[in-house]
Amino acid sequence: METFFRYNWIVREQWYAWCEDIPLEELLRPRTGGVGSILQTFFHVIDVEWSWLQLLQGKPDDPEDFEDYKTLEAVRQYDRKLRPDVEAFVVAWDPSMEKKAYIHPESKDKVAQESWGEVMRHVIAHEIHHMGQMSVWAREVGKKPVSANVIGKGLIIPD
């Protein structure tokens, strides 16, 4: 599980570096598909990752507003602020949590439909999916997208 989170964080940092050469106007320009703009996509990915893990832990998930994070540096700071919580949970992940039931706090009377293992994979796939959208927008901007390769990042050193 941790490998995929680390992959996502590496790719996300590479996209931030990619953004450094792009005018803010382009980063905020409305795009077809996804959540609307390049910067808002990062904000959304960071927010969703943190929120789901907070929910699993029964911790508060206070929503933030993208209106307050409309620069590259603000988005990066938001990421730096939330990452320690996310990383602590991911590092402490144990396969015994896979089938733990996720009960949404507002529907405690209902039967749980989701397992923690599904939620974790949902968070992982969510970011990869949005980076796929980003790769199309990168071409629209006229710039080569960040590679989505898992291989070549030294994530699991072979024996």
Added chain:
Amino acid sequence: METFFRYNWIVREQWYAWCEDIPLEELLRPRTGGVGSILQTFFHVIDVEWSWLQLLQGKPDDPEDFEDYKTLEAVRQYDRKLRPDVEAFVVAWDPSMEKKAYIHPESKDKVAQESWGEVMRHVIAHEIHHMGQMSVWAREVGKKPVSANVIGKGLIIPD
């Protein structure tokens, strides 16, 4: 590992169903980013998934040509043809394979840089990434994309 492959296969089937309402011309139209068109993306995803797993097993990876698969039905048949090989390998996956070294057949003298665990995650992320691109193209076609949600698919039933 199997959960993510099953997720990808479910989503892929949903995208095939989505394509049924789209004229072939739209499915073959060149698009910004990715490998060029909607149908070619499916062909590429199927091909890459199978090829990597063949390579891991030291089996032949005979390339096919998209020119021979330029209808939705042909792509689906290609998928049906290769799936049994892929599924057999995925179902037999064992965590002890995670750090097994992948040595590319054409560079046996070099030190292996990749592990089997990385290659498997590469295949998983590869498809999710391309479906992210597809979701942008879906909006261009004027149709709601297939959901990328991992939750809600009954992949891991909670205890």
